[in-house]
Amino acid sequence: MSTPAPSAAHGPNKAGLPLIIAAIGVVFGDIGTSPLYTLKEAFSGHYGLSSDHDTVLGVLSLAFWSLMLVVTLKYVTVIMRADNDGEGGIMALMTLAQRSLRNGSRSAYVVGILGIFGASLFFGDGVITPAISVLGAVEGLEVAAPGLKPFVLPITIAVLLGVFAAQRFGTEKVGRVFGPITTVWFLSLAAIGLWNIIAEPEVLKAFNPWWAVKFFAEHQWQGIFILGAVVLAVTGGEALYADMGHFGAPPIRHAWYFFVLPCLLLNYLGQGALVLAHPEAVANPFYQSVPGWALYPMIILATMAAVIASQSVITGAFSVSRQAMQLGYIPRMRIKHTSSDTIGQIYVPGINWGLATLVIGLVLVFRSSSNLAVAYGISVSATMLIDTLLFALVARALWPAWRRWILPLCVPFFLIDLAFVIANGAKLAQGAWFPVVLGVVLFTLMRTWRRGRELLAEEMARDGLPVATFIPALMISPPVRVPGTAIFLTTDLNTTPQAMLHNLKHNKVLHERNVFLTVQVLQVPYAAANARVSVTTLGDGFHALTLRFGFMETPDVPMALEQFCLAGHIHFDAMDTTYFASRETIVASAKKGMPLWRDKLFAFMHRNAAPASGFFRIPGNRLVELGAQVEI
Structure with missing residues (x-):
């Protein structure tokens, strides 16, 4: 299988100034x-570096070439050529990689594991971003007025609480001012x-990679550990790719370039x-570099940034x-749409307050941006390493004309990412364990949910009746038929939905029109209009209907059915339609399926999933849920 040569995303193809x-x-x-914390962390007590001339130029050279090789070359120039219908990020890259592999093969399974593990690790470091960014900004008060140090933590927590509390109102209006504020930043x-370079132009020598080489030559194998601080300069590189859509x-x-x-x-x-x-300015080189008259305005601007x-995280x-x-990969959660015009403007309360708890907990435990910097980096470095592996697979399998120059580039990318992982791994005992454990x-959780759903589907199919034999048998002696349309949600159109069997057993009636409906999520961000709906007439008032959505879409079943109706197909009257769904109660068993503790974990997650x-x-007043116990 092959795809077109790598190109820019299929999203906006122009780069106007407003965009x-x-x-x-x-x-x-x-x-x-x-910049709030990178250089400060490099010369903190964690690494034991002195702020002499050669060391400063060496660390700056490492930061410069990391930005050029990891962010500029790897992500912005090369990996952003790999898009899944315009969408980027590790999950989109995983989907691209799986396209080249046989569905259900061991290779496809390994690629799926890598992608989900990378996404999990990236999220683990992502929760540190709000904590370290806001805390690093507010710590400027310590430079402006040391007596304000006791207020740094309370102010940080208050700012973070305000950010999370505001999410339920949506970010559309606030987002309009993000660009200008960040531009000013x-x-x-x-x-x-x-202003500082003019006073000391000697620092421009850091552009020469020799200073980075000299740093490693002087510090030998121990020099690699400084990459645990240098990586702070490139955190956010993967986010550029993820936000491409x-x-x-x-x-x-x-x-980025200009x-x-x-x-x-x-x-x-x-x-x-x-x-x-x-040299004494290494205590907080960012705020020490700000002129005294601009210190307080810079603290405010840094906090806004x-x-x-x-907000982006x-x-x-x-x-x-x-x-x-x-x-x-995760249970259904309640999603609130905060904009009637933009489908991407959503609010997920469970995710929001879960993040808030973790972020504020981090601030209270680590208490300074320097301590948080120690925990930062390990997971995002591992995610970058997985990105390189997946991208190499995509280039090798899907772009035969381009892989001759892409694959050789992946070798230095891999070595750089591996060095970052090793350097950050040395900080595990000092706090880097947190994002790894998370x-x-x-x-x-994600693998348990995925595997549990597969086992549940297998059990339901084993106990189910084939539609091809169920309908003819039912019509031999049909029950009383009532007006209206009944839509039965199912995951397998070949098997009679459990909700249909329970409805016949308990209510002993059959609707005038019966639709077996399954919702499929495609491996593309948005489903094509001509692939949205497919229908099969089964006879005797029965129909099998499939609705398809992309993974970036919110599945709105009533709206899709209304559009399907308007297209001249089966008539649906929203006020004369009842939806039926089965609500299974999971019973954990040690004799089958996953280990017992994972069965119980899946049962807990299934019980708390959104309906x-x-x-x-x-609409809740049009839905009937019928329960059943299923042992896995």
Whole structure:
């Protein structure tokens, strides 16, 4: 199987100024707040580095070439050519990789494991972003007025609570000002950096990779551990790829090449210039580099930028959680649409307050951006490594004309990612265990839910009756028929839905029109209009209907049925239609299926999943749920 040569996303193919500014506001929040803590962490007590001339230039050179190789070359230039109908991110890359493999094969299974594990790890580090960004910004108060240090934690928690509490109102109106504010933030970074570089132009030598080589030569094998701090400069690189579906590749590329990257480099070099002139400034080189008259305005601007970075992570979590629901990796949750015009504007209360609990808990436990920086990096480094492996597989299998230059590039990408993973792995005992443990827990939950659903479907199919024999047998002595349409939700159109059997058993009636409905989620972001619906007439008033949605869409069954009706097919009267669904009670068994503890975990998750009426947007007063016990 082959696909077209790698290209830009199929989303917007132009990079107009308004779109570029919008992308700056949404996409670059995480990587844009990294200057708050990256250099500060590199010279903290965790690594034992002295702020002498050669060491400062060596660390700056490592940060510069990491930004150029990992973000600029790997993600922005190369990996963003791999899009799944315009969508990016590790789950889209996983789907592309699986297209080249036989469905159900061991290779496809391994690729699926890698993709889900990478997504879990990325989320594990993602919860640190709001905590470290806001805390790092508010810590500027310690520089402006040391007496305000006791207020840093309360202010940070208050800001974070406000961010999470505001999610239920939607981000559409707030999002309009994100771009201009973030643009001002980057311009300020560049101006402050340039002001310090002019005072100490010696720092420009950091562009020479020799200083990075010299750093490793002097520190030998121990030098690799400094990459645990350098990686902070590139966190957010994967997010650029993941957010590609919102804007398309060109606006993100233009914003990075011509604006964000130069501003970041100027600021890092400016901080380095300050440390060269005043080695004691390593305590907080970002705020020490700010002129005294601009310190308080910069603290306010940094806090606003940190809030925007947090907002990007939170809304990204909503989007990823919806994709995971659609692909069957997590239970259904209540989704609230906060915009009548934009389908992507959603609010998932369970995800929102789960994130809030984790983020505020991190602030209370770690208490400083320096301590959080130790925990930061391990999971995102592992995600970047998995991205490289999946991308190499996609290039090898799907792009025969391009793999001759892409595959050789994947070798240095892999080695760099591996070095970052090793460097961050050394911090496990100091706090890096948290995102790893969180990622493993999330991975276990997702795999348990996926496997449990498969076992449940197998049990339901084993106990079910084939539709081909059920309908003729039923018509030999049909029950009383009542007016209206009954829609029975099912996962297998070849097997009679359990809800139909229970309805006949308990109510002893048959509706005038009976539709067996299954909802499929495709491995593409949006379903094509001509593939949305398919119907088979089974006779005697029975129909088999399939509705298809992309994994970026919210399945609205009533609306899809109304559109299907308007297209001249089966007539549906919303007020004369009743939906039937089975609600199984899971009974864990040690004799079959998964280990008993995973069976019980799946039963708990299944019991707390949102009902179909909410997930499929079915009116609650038109839905009848019929229960049954199923042992797995």
